[in-house]
Amino acid sequence: MSGLSLRGVSHGYGAGSRRVAVLHDISLSVAPGELVALLGPSGSGKTTVCHLAAGFEEPDAGTVDVDGRAPGASADWSLVAVVPQQHGLVEGLGVEDNVLLPTYTSSAPAVPFDRLAAELDLDGFADRRVGETSLGEQQRIAVARGLVLSPRVLVLDEPTGHQDDDRAELVTAALARAAHAGSAVLVSSHDPRVQRIADRVLRLDEGRLLPD
Numbered sequence: 497m498s499g500l501s502l503r504g505v506s507h508g509y510g511a512g513s514r515r516v517a518v519l520h521d522i523s524l525s526v527a528p529g530e531l532v533a534l535l536g537p538s539g540s541g542k543t544t545v546c547h548l549a550a551g552f553e554e555p556d557a558g559t560v561d562v563d564g565r566a567p568g569a570s571a572d573w574s575l576v577a578v579v580p581q582q583h584g585l586v587e588g589l590g591v592e593d594n595v596l597l598p599t600y601t602s603s604a605p606a607v608p609f610d611r612l613a614a615e616l617d618l619d620g621f622a623d624r625r626v627g628e629t630s631l632g633e634q635q636r637i638a639v640a641r642g643l644v645l646s647p648r649v650l651v652l653d654e655p656t657g658h659q660d661d662d663r664a665e666l667v668t669a670a671l672a673r674a675a676h677a678g679s680a681v682l683v684s685s686h687d688p689r690v691q692r693i694a695d696r697v698l699r700l701d702e703g704r705l706l707p708d
């Protein structure tokens with residue numbers, strides 16, 4: 497199947513008898529060209545779903561696949577790109593290098609840095625070190641890095657959490673364009689702007705997906 501698919505996924509943290517289950521039998525899919533918002537109270541498991549979708553972790557049970565493959569099997573961000581809550585940028589590198597990092601290990605066509613910078617209000621930042629930027633700027637740099645290879649699947653964890661109203665609109669517009677261009681986009685978010693542009697909204701509660 498194309499896009500992102502989780503089938504019967506359960507997952508937990510901790511070793512042996514101390515393992516605590518946090519996701520229970522989750523099934524969801526995001527088709528190419530679709531933007532799905534994942535909502536839920538703090539601790540309900542949104543980040544865990546994002547990490548499994550990104551291939552950062554293997555589920556205890558069930559399957560996760562991206563275009564029919566396990567996401568962890570490929571480090572190619574043209575297949576699955578991630579904007580984690582903590583951004584995961586390389587502090588010592590410049591902004592442009594951070595955005596272009598996925599292009600250094602992939603032969604997929606890249607969106608020019610200048611275009612992403614213009615769309616995400618990062619003009620003039622190319623040579624600035626990430627350690628010299630604000631948290632909101634770092635979040636938009638991580639979004640630009642997620643978009644640079646026009647990935648088949650894009651997973652974002654609270655991507656407007658550090659943005660003011662105007663920049664949050666820029667980020668959500670960029671995500672809507674990515675979906676329109678064919679990416680399957682999964683966004684964990686409390687932001688009503690994200691819900692507004694979503695094709696579907698999924699709700700998690702205590703590790704279970706609520707019925708529509």
Ligand SMILES: Nc1ncnc2c1ncn2[C@@H]1O[C@H](COP(=O)(O)OP(=O)(O)OP(=O)(O)O)[C@@H](O)[C@H]1O
Nearest residue numbers: 509510516518536537538539540541542543544545
């Ligand atoms: N590495 C970990 N070890 C142990 N427990 C964890 C770990 N990461 C998350 N948890 C627990 O798993 C549950 C789900 O966490 P998760 O981060 O997925 O929730 P969330 O919905 O993203 O929360 P928030 O909105 O606050 O970011 C929480 O109860 C959390 O305490």
